[in-house]
Amino acid sequence: MENHRIYNFSAGPSMLPLEALTRAGAEITNYGGSGMSVMEMSHRSKAFDQIFQDTKTKLRQLLQVPDSHEILFLQGGASTQFSAVPLNLMGRTGKADYAVTGHFAQVAAKEAGKYGQVSLAADVSGENFTTIPAQEALRLDPGASYFYYCSNNTIYGTEWQYVPETGAVPLVCDMSSDILSRPVDVSKYGIIFAGAQKNMAPAGLTVVLIRKDLAGQELPYTPLMLSYQTMIKKDSMYNTPPCWCIYMLGLVLDWVAEQGGVAGMEKLRNTRAGMLYDTLDQSRLFHCHAEKSARSGMNVTFRTGDEALDAQFVAEATAAGFSNLKGHRSVGGMRASIYNAMPVEGVEKLCDFIRAFDRKH
Ligand SMILES: *Cc1c(COP(=O)(O)O)cnc(C)c1O
Secondary structure, three states: OHHHOOEEOOOOOOOOOHHHHHHHHHOOOOOOOOOOOHHHOOOOOHHHHHHHHHHHHHHHHHOOOOOOEEEEEEOOHHHHHHHHHHHHHHHHOOEEEEEEOOHHHHHHHHHHOOOOEEEEEEEOHHHOOOOOOOHHHOOOOOOOOOEEEEOEEOOOOEEOOOOOOOOOOOEEEEOOOOOOOOOOOHHHOOEEEEEOOOOOOOOOOEEEEEEHHHOOOOOOOOOHHHOHHHHHHOOOOOOOOOHHHHHHHHHHHHHHHHOOHHHHHHHHHHHHHHHHHHHHHHOOOOEEOOOHHHEOOOEEEEEOOOHHHHHHHHHHHHHOOEEOOEOOOOOOOEEEEOOOOOOHHHHHHHHHHHHHHHHHO
16 A cells, blocks of 8 residues: 555645554554544543543644643634734734735734734735845834734745744744644743644644744634633643644654654754755746745745646656645636655655656646
8 A cells, every 4th residue: 555655745634654654554443452543532531631641642742832832733724813813912002013925924814803903913915925034124013912023835835934023912823734843942932823724633633833922812702612721721621622633743743753752843944845845946847936945844835837738747746646736716827735744755856856857848
């Protein structure tokens, strides 16, 4: 079965480590002698509680989450957090700063506008989202309830290479597409959230890291299920959590730990991305969408400048076993998503393919 696996460059859901999938397969009908699948377990059972707590502990260790912060395992995807963040935090001062560096940050800013006054601390839509603003360029309001940004812009292939400095204003970050790919100082953040389906687990789980003192200030009409305070009090089990995804996250985190943790992931990330960008830079045919200083280590966006040739590249690549390389419709061209679980070998082979295509055309 394993030799039927292809290199899947999907932006999400995306590849999971083979080791985690194999383990899940081995345990799928009978987890740890329990006589049942994790999918069939009560979320209040002893066996599942162990999985839940172990997974939390592993994540806390790998990301070095300080005691000041709670880890929540929620549902609704990253997009639900676009509403949950303002509902919970906007009440602090009634206004918030948003850095719009891509599609998802733009959606989040618009959503937050329903609940308070949103100021755009940066907006690079005019540059077609090819760049990331410098710290000096951020228009910061010291009275903002929070400062919001998205560390990796999945669609455009740009990534913040620094953590914004915002003084006493809490940082909120959507890390859906680069969490666990490089070390992060969690203590600098008020909230970090991420949909699991890019770098962590199957779709259906959203991880939220929240500084505990920021909870409990939600707007009065905040839906029960979107209240961080509710979820902190109930340890993410106010209702049924996404049990299977949490279990899968645990298996993925075991794999991350075996590869040297987040530092190990960063090494692999630099190897993969370095190789791919070098190959593209050395080609005559291909150009990257992102400015050099803003290039993402997770989503590599590129094109030939000729739509027909782009389509031919994608078709030939697909036939050669490289799937999901078509770019997002708003950018066009190609996008290779090279998350944690993409083997270095997959990128090596893609680079060979790119070089051969470049020579041929
Ligand atoms: C994929 C993605 C989202 C949307 O995630 P859902 O879980 O589908 O809601 C939001 N932000 C970023 C950065 C993403 O990559």
